[in-house]
Amino acid sequence: MRLVSELGSFSKAAEALGTNQSTISYTMDRLRAAFRDRLFVRQRDGIAPTPRCAEIVESAGRLLEAFEALVQPPDFDPASASGRITIVCNYYERSIILPRTIAELRRRAPRLVVEIKTARAKGVAYLKRGEADLLVGPYDVHEESLYHRNLLDDHYVCVMNRNHPLAGRTLRVDDYVKASHAVVTYGGTWRSGYLRGLDERGLSLNQVIAVPSISDLTHILPSTDLISTVPSRIAPNIAKSVVVTSCPFPEPFQIGMTWTSRTHHSAAHQWLRQLIARIAGALPYEAALAVSLERSRGSGGTIV
Numbered sequence: 001m002r003l004v005s006e007l008g009s010f011s012k013a014a015e016a017l018g019t020n021q022s023t024i025s026y027t028m029d030r031l032r033a034a035f036r037d038r039l040f041v042r043q044r045d046g047i048a049p050t051p052r053c054a055e056i057v058e059s060a061g062r063l064l065e066a067f068e069a070l071v072q073p074p075d076f077d078p079a080s081a082s083g084r085i086t087i088v089c090n091y092y093e094r095s096i097i098l099p100r101t102i103a104e105l106r107r108r109a110p111r112l113v114v115e116i117k118t119a120r121a122k123g124v125a126y127l128k129r130g131e132a133d134l135l136v137g138p139y140d141v142h143e144e145s146l147y148h149r150n151l152l153d154d155h156y157v158c159v160m161n162r163n164h165p166l167a168g169r170t171l172r173v174d175d176y177v178k179a180s181h182a183v184v185t186y187g188g189t190w191r192s193g194y195l196r197g198l199d200e201r202g203l204s205l206n207q208v209i210a211v212p213s214i215s216d217l218t219h220i221l222p223s224t225d226l227i228s229t230v231p232s233r234i235a236p237n238i239a240k241s242v243v244v245t246s247c248p249f250p251e252p253f254q255i256g257m258t259w260t261s262r263t264h265h266s267a268a269h270q271w272l273r274q275l276i277a278r279i280a281g282a283l284p285y286e287a288a289l290a291v292s293l294e295r296s297r298g299s300g301g302t303i304v
Contacts, residue, residue, distance in 0.1 A: 001028070001031055001039065001053065001056065001057055001060070002057045002060060002129070003016060003017065003129055004024065004028070004040065004047070005040075005049045005053060005054070005057050006125060006128060006129060008045070008046035008047055008048065009046050009047065010024045010025060010028070010047070011024075016129070016131075028040070035052065035053075035056060037050055037052040037053065038050055039052070039053040039056075040053060075267055076267035076268045076270075076271050078108045078109035078112075078271060079108065079109065079110075080111070081109055081111060081112055081268060082111040082112065082113075083112060083113070083268065084112075084113045084114075084115060085112060085113070085114050085115070085133050085134070085268075085269070085272060086114075086115045086116075086117060086126075086131065086132045086133050086134075087114065087115070087116055087117070087132065087133065087134045087135075087136060088116075088117045088118070088119040088122075088123045088126045088127070088132040088134070088135045088136070088137075089116065089117075089118075089119055089123075089135070089136040089137050090118060090119050090120065090137055090186065091213050091214050091215055091234075092137070092138075092214065092231060092233075092234055092255070093136045093137055093255065094116065095214075095234055095237055096233050096234060096255075096283065097136060097151070097152075097255075097276065097279060097280050097283075098116065100279045100283075101275065101276055101279050102114065104275060104279065105275075117131075117132060119135060119136075119137055120186065120187055120190075121189055121190065123135040123137060123139060123258075124139070124141065124143075124146070124258070127146065127258065127259065127260050128145075128260070130262060133259065133262075133263050133269060134257055134258070134259050134263070134269070134272070134273070134276075135257065135258040135259070136151070136255065136256075136257045136258075136276070137255060137256075138253050138254065138255055138256075139256065139258060141256075141258045145260060145261065146258050146259070146260055147258065147259050147260070147261070147264055148256055148257070148258045149256055149257055149273065149277060150254050150255075150256045151254075151255050151256050151257055151276065151277060151280035151281070152233075152254070152255050152280045152281065152283060152285065153252060153253075153254055153255075153285065153287070154231045154232055154233050154252070154253055154254070154255065154285070155231070155232055155247075155250040155251060155252040155253070155287070155288040156192070156193065156194045156229050156230065156231060156232065156247045156249065156250050156251055157229070157230065157231075157232045157235050157244050157245065157246060157247050157250070158171060158176070158227055158228070158229055158244070158245050158246070158247045159217070159221060159227070159228050159229075159230055159235050159238055159242045159243070159244055159245075160221060160226070160227045160228070160242065160243060160245075161221055161222055161223070161224065161225070161226075161241060161242065161243075162241055162242065162243045164225060164227070164243075165225075166179060166227065166245075167243045167245070168243065168245070169245070170245070170246065171245060171246065171247065171248055172248070173203075173248045176205075176227075176247070176248045176249075177198075177203055177204070177205060177206065178206055179206060179227045180206055180208045180225055180226050180227065181205045181206055181207050181208065181209070181226060181227050181228065181229070182207075182208070182209040182210075182211060182217060182220055182221065182224075182226040182227070182228040183195075183205065183207045183209070183210050183211075183228070183229075184210075184211055184212070184213065184214050184216075184217070184228065184229075184230065185210050185211065185212055186212065186213070187212035187213065192229070192251075193249075193251035193252075193253050194229050194247060194249040194250070194251045196251070197249040197251045198249060208226070209226060214230055214234055214238070217230070217238050217239075217242075218237075218238050218239050221238065221239060221241075221242050222239050222241040222242060229247055229249075231253075232244075232285075232286070232288075233283070233285065246288070250288040252287075252288060255280070257273060257276060257277075259273070
């Protein structure tokens with residue numbers, strides 16, 4: 001019932017559970033009889049839970065999470081621990097945080113199995129459905145049923161071919177906007193902070209290429225006249241022939257990790273979260289340059 005409610009579809013729930021739609025329909029019929037409620041009503045874009053169904057789903061979720069917390073062992077020995085942990089994140093976290101995390105896990109908890117899933121816009125849904133244990137990324141979560149901890153700070157910089165006419169220069173806003181850009185869309189509806197900063201000023205980039213992942217820039221930027229705007233921590237990973245310069249719209253942001261009460265009291269997951277927080281906190285970082293967007297706003301739209 002909880003999965004049907006979240007996905008808004010019997011067929012999608014069946015696919016997620018690896019079963020067929022008739023099995024889901026049969027189960028729903030039995031639940032309707034047990035709770036004496038329709039549970040779901042049809043809408044133009046799918047189905048929606050009734051108020052009674054929403055109440056049942058919320059209560060059942062709390063009961064399941066409380067039960068899973070009860071069966072967790074009180075102590076955790078990494079060296080002898082076994083089991084499976086699923087982390088949901090994207091290219092940024094897989095490049096910056098996970099390499100050192102996995103190396104540490106292999107050294108200290110070699111019997112643990114770690115599965116990495118791509119989050120995109122589904123990270124929170126994975127958590128709520130119990131298909132993931134930890135979500136890592138630039139997600140600003142404000143839900144009572146979820147726990148959140150900030151891991152590190154970052155901001156945006158510009159990267160381009162070292163032979164680009166703007167390479168080595170402090171970018172003025174007008175030069176930045178007029179340049180030809182390769183924009184990372186992250187394969188979904190996510191809109192990066194620097195784009196939102198441009199929106200606030202009524203500006204838009206000269207976007208000529210859109211790519212789903214930062215990793216695509218490795219093959220595109222070295223041989224083109226394109227500029228791209230990426231998080232500063234990942235800029236050195238793109239290509240040796242690419243140079244980094246400050247961005248007129250640095251738009252600082254945070255990367256954090258999010259989890260549910262299902263794993264909140266687990267000694268194993270507490271150990272893992274502490275490990276990730278320690279690794280993230282030790283990563284080197286140079287904050288955005290003192291020349292900021294606020295200064296550009298006070299100088300007629302140009303950074304000098």
